[in-house]
Amino acid sequence: MGSKITVTFGSQHIAIPEPVSFVFETENEIITKVDVDVGYVHRGIEQAAVSKFNFNNVQFLLARVCGFCSITHAGAYIHGVEQLLGVETTRRADYLRLIVTELDRMHSHLLANGHVAxxxxxxxxxMQVVKYRENATEILEAITGNRVQYDYYQIGGVSRDLSPEHIKMINAKLVELRKNVLKMRDFFETDYTLGLKTRNVGTITYDMAKEYNTAGPIARASGLRMDARNEFDFLPYGEVGYVLQTRTEGDVWARNMVRFDEVINSIDMSLYAVNNLPEGDIKVKVKGKPKGETFIRVEAPRGECFYYIKGNGTKVMERVRVRVPTYSNIPVLRELFVGSLYSDAQPIVLSFDPCLSCTAR
Amino acid sequence: MINPELIMHEVTLGNIKDILMGWYDVDKHHYITINAIDSGETLTIDWIFSEYEVKNIMHIFRVENIEYKSNIPSMMDVYPCAWVSEWDLADMFDLNMENAHRGMFLEPEAPTGPLLKESYSGK
Amino acid sequence: MVKMFIESLKNLTQKPATIGYPHTPSPSPKDYRGTIYYQEDLCIFCDLCEDVCPPGAILFEITNAAENIREYSYNPYLCIYCHACVDVCPKADEGCLVQAETRLAPLGRDSTLPQDVKLGYFMAKVTEAKNLDRKWDAFEARAAQSRDEMAEFKAEKKRLKQAAMKAKKEADAKTKAEAEAKEEVQAEITIENNVETKTETKKEPTKIASAMPQLLTEPKDGKKDDLTQIKGIAEKIELILNEKGIYHFQQIALWTEENIKWADENISFVGRVKREKWIEQAKELLAKK
Known part of the structure; x- marks a missing residue:
């Protein structure tokens, strides 16, 4: 036929709750060229962090980079500041941090998979996924006192302790969630109609994942053994039974499966941590002002989150650099579109679980 | 608390591309991002990498004392995913980045180089 | 596909997972992070909460720079419920700043605003929801201005104090010179006069010197008055007063300006004696007795 049609996807699109714009050039149904624009929600957070806020307030600001991985953003910053101040947190605080971070991952992964469906x-x-996901969010609400922005990490520890009732409640809800997630994984794995839309769609090969430096579940679905939890020991993942989850198919379906596998692993880790909480204080006293520079990598639900922090011995930080996971997954997303059907564009985008507010900051 | 091992590599703007071309191994190294720091007079630019499945290690290629508006080479030939971080930095620090397509992260009417020190210190 | 179909059929017969909000109220979990409530008579005006508040929802306005009187204001619709202010508050255990387990109802265009003294001075003054944002902006500017005025006042005070010190030094030097040169009596008199007028003019605008009021080691007749009857004196403050040696209404009623200054400095009341009219209250209570 040869006639080319330009189709815009976004900036407001019914499939994605955040503003991103793709301009596809299509030939029949096949996409031949893609343009990306991600900067719709630039809020100047990196600048505000070094001009408007004191160093002990920046974590509240950075937590609002993203609603879903807020705990990882605040956590990465706090790990960095603690390193600059030479603070050694107690083991109990580390375990509590781990529990909340993993709970955050659970509900984020479940929602991402639900969105693909x-x-x-x-x-x-x-609807089914969101119904079961409620267990994880209810635990978070009970532990931290907030439903979305937890503000749980503090410099030197965490803001609240777990009571015996909490531990009982978490055990009950996590066991129920584990059962339900296994059921959900079965639905996603065996469902025939969903398989038609997800299997062999948007396949990233192992070589492609490496070449484009993908991060997070997207990389692991292609068999790339890459996880900041495995490589950086800010939280005691080695002690609680962390297992790196990979699949080899690399398509939308495999990305969903990796997420379910990780949710199961997260539940196991949280259950272990809750039942083997070390004794001790939840917070240590912190003195001084950060001086020097540090590099931090932590694993957000969507992939690796990188922070660079530089302090100059005053109340205000010198430089805070945020690199969010979606940022490193955009290049491969653009490549992936070329040659695929336009009707597959939505599952592909959603299987990346994109967080554009993070990307633009 | 852990102290990651930071492996600093001495480079200059002139040889960074050649050095990276020789050093970067797609099977071993993971490109994280590029970062700039404004000291008020000059810029420092870091190219940051990690290694797959190696604990607590980071490779940093640092170029110091870069004049504003210098020409920065693009690494898209070395690893094709470099464009997002490079275009972002070009917007934020008003850099003359090779091949950079300006305006993806900032709207046309936004101030130029919002992360440069002089844009927010009231000068 | 079949499995999900069966699951869906099962869901049809189950009761809904959702609740009938707004007809059924949303459940409020225990230890939820809610609105911040404040109690003025416990506050020591350390300003830590204002410094730490990330969105700037807590502000102190200095209404009287000379006596350092501050008024607490809080905007519950700016609050991010992060708990940071309660963490830093040195008096949080006693209930100076408390985080409630519920939040205020969301702000509608025509909703009436809550009237509660514990929400601070700003919320007590605003009645209509649609004015809230505009008035908060104006208030923020006013509070910032009051800070500047305070800084100016302090600088002025410091300058005057330095000038007074200098004048005093000069006077000392002059008297020394006087002792050394007793013979030149005639010349001395003129200089002394000069010094006197100089020190007097300098001293006038400086603050009133503090003086200790009448203090007792124990209550008269072994029976002390219930000082908490004075509005503004809580049990905590009564204890401090008793420690210092103040047990009776009569003692407070006799306070002079210098004594008030002493109280400001020693019991860290910062202008509350005057603002809450303790002396007048003490006099009234004394008359009733």
């Missing part, structure tokens, strides 16, 4: 037209499954 939704844009494939499977609303029913989406």
């Amino acid at each position: 939704e844009v494939c037209g499977y609303e029913n499954l989406f």
